[in-house]
Amino acid sequence: LSSSKLISYIYSADIRARHSAGYSAKMQFSDSVTPSVKGAEEIEIAFRSSKTTSFTYDEESKLYSARQFGSGITDKLDGSAVSFRNVIAIFTRIAAYDDEGRLNIDLTTGGKGYFFCEGRYEPISWSRASDDAPFVFTDGDGNEITFARGTTYIGIVPSNGKVTFE
Numbered sequence: 001l002s003s004s005k006l007i008s009y010i011y012s013a014d015i016r017a018r019h020s021a022g023y024s025a026k027m028q029f030s031d032s033v034t035p036s037v038k039g040a041e042e043i044e045i046a047f048r049s050s051k052t053t054s055f056t057y058d059e060e061s062k063l064y065s066a067r068q069f070g071s072g073i074t075d076k077l078d079g080s081a082v083s084f085r086n087v088i089a090i091f092t093r094i095a096a097y098d099d100e101g102r103l104n105i106d107l108t109t110g111g112k113g114y115f116f117c118e119g120r121y122e123p124i125s126w127s128r129a130s131d132d133a134p135f136v137f138t139d140g141d142g143n144e145i146t147f148a149r150g151t152t153y154i155g156i157v158p159s160n161g162k163v164t165f166e
Helices: 003-012
Strands: 028-030 042-048 051-058 063-068 086-092 094-096 103-105 111-117 120-127 136-138 146-148 152-158 162-165
Touching: 042 086, 042 152, 051 152, 086 120, 111 146, 111 162, 152 162
Parallel strands: 028 146, 086 152
Antiparallel strands: 042 051, 042 162, 051 063, 086 111, 094 103, 111 120, 120 136
16 A cells, blocks of 8 residues: 555545644654663563564664564565664553454553663553543653654553563
8 A cells, every 4th residue: 555545545535634723742752862760672562462562672773673473574665674762552441342353442541551762661651631632651750751753663552461571
C-alpha cells in the first residue's frame, strides 16, 4: 500500500486526517534524555503468547532495534532495519467483543507503564482525557516525560501482560 493510496483512502472514507482546532501536542522532546534507572538494554513486550516484540539497545547509535517472530523488523520499502530511540509500554484493559476475536482496547482510562531510552528505564503513568485527546505520560512525581528526539514505539500491553527487561 503506497502512501498516496493510503491518503486517498483516508479522504474517501471521511476519516479525519488533521487535528481538531485547539489541539496541543503533549509530548516534549530533547536531544538528551536520561531515564532514572539503568538496566534496559534488552526489552521484551508481550501482547500475548503468540505476539511478542523484542528490542536490543545499541549504545553507539542510541537506538533500540526491533524484532518480532524471531527476526528483525525491516522497512518494506527500503529493507532497512527498523529502530527506535524511545520505547514505551502501556498496560490497559483489552477484551474481545465478538466471536471473531476483534478487540476492544481501552485507551482512555489510563494506567501504568514503562519508558525506555538510552538503555535505561523509568516506570510511568499514562492518561488520555478522551479518544480525541493526546496521550500524557508522567513519571512517578507526576511530571511529564521528556522524550529523546527521534522515533518512538508505543506497545499496548494487556493488564495481565508482561514486559521484561535487563
